[in-house]
Amino acid sequence: MKFGVVVFPGSNCDQDLVDAISVGMGQECIKLWHKDHDLQGCDFILLPGGFSYGDYLRSGAISRFSPIMQEVVQHANKGGYVMGICNGFQILTEAGLLPGALLRNANQKFICDNVYIKPATTNLLPTRLLDMDKAYKIPVAHGEGRYHADKETLKRLEDNEQIMFKYSSNVADTHEIYNINGSLLNIAGVSNEQKNVFGMMPHPERAVDPELGNTDGRAIFESILNLVNA
Known part of the structure; x- marks a missing residue:
């Protein structure tokens, strides 16, 4: 399994992802420049967090037209795996590879904190080995993370088990905030209908190395690797 991390102008979590995949998980991982037209044989494409093109329009709105995104879209349409984290989700x-939109946080502030999420299903690649009763502590850092979609889309997401994660309380702390940004249905991550494209606002790559004091993110990558490499 060869992973590729796309680097856009303004990406600032690309190296975090490379380190998490290559050092933390022991997998081959390379960087792909946004002007490239070649995915260099990568099987799994990752879009990292950051502020691509400065987020001067809408988060992700300019990056969507980067040359490499033509290749990413084709890769996804052929059934290839793609995952976006934070700005990558946007x-x-x-x-148009994932339904819905990410709007300004309900409190109109940038949120940088550890939050808790729970898998909403175990029928998606990043969640298949996860415990649906466990609250996983994963960092967030975003100003536009409020998931929004119309009622019909939300119903399809629920009926088709495309909701990947929901913000949750820490089961050991009843005072933990359940929904940190106002996302509808507490959604923290979703998949496409074909279930090969995934997006989530929290940063699992920041919870892989034990030196960071939290390894809950490893379970997400282990779930991906266990089933992809099987």
């Missing part, structure tokens, strides 16, 4: 919604 890019995937702008590109």
Whole structure:
């Protein structure tokens, strides 16, 4: 399994992802420049967090037109795996690879904190090995993470088990905030209908190395690797 991390102008979590995949998970991982037209044989494409093109229009709205996104869209349409984290999630919604949109946080503030999420299903690649009763502590850092979609789309997401994660309380702390940004249905991540494209706002790559004091993110990558490499 060869992973590729797309780097856009303004990406600032690309190296975090490369380190998490290559050092933390022991997998081959390379960087792909946004002007490239070649995915270099990568099987799994990752779009990292950051502020691509400065987020001067809408988050992800300009990156959606980067040359490499033509290749990413084709890769996804052929059934290839793609996952966007934070700004990467925003890019995937702008590109039409994922349903819905990410709006300004309900409190109109940038949120940088550890939050808790729970898998909403175990029928998606990143969640298949996860415990649906466990609250996973994963960092967030975003100003536009409020998931929004119309009622029909939300119903399809629920009926088709496309909701990947929901914001949750820490089961050990009843005072933990359940919904940190106002997302509808507490949604923290979704998949496409074909279930090969995934997006999530929290940063699992920041919870892989034990030196960071939290390894809950490893379970998400382990779930991907266990089933993809099987």
